[in-house]
Amino acid sequence: MNTTNTTADSGFRAALRRHRLQKVHTPGDFRAVAQKRLPKMVFDYIDGGAGQELSIRENRAAIEEIRLVPSAPHDVSACDMSVSLLGETLSLPIIIGPTGLASASWPKGEIEFAKAAARHGTRYVMPNASSVAPDAVARAGSGNSWFQLYPPPDRELARKWVAQARDAGFTGLEVTVDVAAPGQRHRDSRNGFVMPFRWSPGKALDCAARPVWAMKMLYHGQPTPYLQVDENKKQSEGAANQSESRKHRFTRALSWDLLKLVRDEWQGPLLVKGLVDPRQASLAVQAGYDGIVISNHGGRQLDSAISPMEVLPEFRAEVSREFPLLVDGGFRSGVDVCKAIASGATAVQLGRVGVFALATAGGAGLDHMFALFRSEIENTMALCGVTRLDHLGQHSIRRRP
Template structure:
């Protein structure tokens, strides 16, 4: 009998076994010493959930409305570049699985399929992730194509003035096009299924960027991005995007809640609180820790999304209770993609939905909107046992319901 992974951790292990080392490390790795990568997980684990029984949870719903559209659960498959390295034309599989599950999919500018092919992949809600390139005409053309092809929302990534130093990629010599060394060739022999799929489909290429920019051979993906992305990007550039794009506009990559007033000033519709999954600034704050400050600053004026390190339904419940409207996932569905293509992604989304249902019912939340701070405690180190479980915040936080007082005071 075939064993299907029952958690994202199991999908990760499956991907580790099935992918050549240099491909798995590209997906799995972070920047520098990978301290942010580790902290994302550790910070989530510090936030503990309060079971709330007895509560009548015989009728529960995970549905959520984002930018005027209803979705089956508060999860979005976020933009992940070079998905085709995990599975041929993997972007299409991710989009179709998202559509079948009833959640949005965000196409990356660094996708391995064309925008036209992605727009035709399933009937789901599709968003487009935009980089602001040194040549603004490229970004202008991509924005126009996204509008013409019916992408419903635009997500502009801003935390890439310079790429993070992803040391696994440097050590592995990860490049586009792939450069073959004896070690990599040996890895291909050890992973015949992946090798055969790639031989049949051809090596992945960054289709969108190739069409607009032309690509040269580079030492690492980070070097390629550094040669094209613009470190001068500021709020004036985002104001131009706002004036050009008439649909929902989301800014991805904010970690400083002090930026919220600027976002409101130019008319941004949503924010993705993100440390780029630990792939940019090593040592950055975990998004789950800074999330409540964003909700306090934004109030109800912005749709608040969060990513970086979310692997379980309980993680999603934590984010909802701390003020997020939905969670974007990246590596979780890439691991599933590498494990079994579209069907693997569909299974992984089913796992997250089931895990969220367990957390939701045991925490007494009949709907996504029922999650709040009163359902959480923060775990403290055991040096002082009396402080092991403490309120999340020493003072009440604006906009968040101030009950019960035992949590917020």
């Protein structure tokens, strides 16, 4: 191999990534750059939601209706952006949440997520639909990765996946409970988006118009969920979209009894993801769960579902001040994150914005995303007159009537 040419090629690619990142001035800017780099079917899979996508719009509206109350003068010479979560300290109040098939945006995307979270002192939640082996993701995360579990219909399979996560070295487990049935994602149905890809002349032309993405996929191969259930593969045939193709892996027989089984099998930190009904908060505590992720699945499940930010204060009223509450759904800036902290969240879990950063420039895109969030959070804290995130509270915000 000609090392001189390889080094020059690597330097050229790095320069291209730096050039792309010059267009990104806030985390929300990643979306436009990613849209130019990804085929329509892949971008729509990431960007889209259920039904008429009302929930996606409501998630943003609920964040935008909150106003911050600047308090001055205060000495804000040094701002501490760290938070305590499940006995550990995160350098920032943000976590990279589980997003399926990240490798469709960037080869071995789950590995890049895990490495970036470790570099920046936070956590990455590997999705149940990862295209990379769990042990490889856990190694890349150096003890900073959690595992997402969709409880399958087969309880023995649930035990197997929990054991696999434990043996791989994941330090936390998130059990997702809001997928009793797949969301009706019309963008994916119109595009015929299913993994592995089903090709048509239109899709081939669209991919050819993104040669960099196409070459990466040709070299690394199409991503497919690693944790496949061979006996159920036939049930995926003929599905209109990716969500439908995986419906046989979900169960409608979800209950707190099943979630208690997971608690019995998993000894480490355990969170339940997908709650938006505050009445469920006390049940999660009674079932032995260590934290809650308030989430409507990014608007990808029930259309017109209430926004997590709307019910966040109600959840905080149901649990103790110290009980970990994470929230996701539409967060695009450090200002958004500070609004969530003031409303009662312990930290924010990122979804689409992380995938768009990954699609823009891989690990370099994620580093840039973290740097932007860090800068925006610190700036917001200073202008609000606080030096610690736990100084933010209901007194720091107002909601539009």
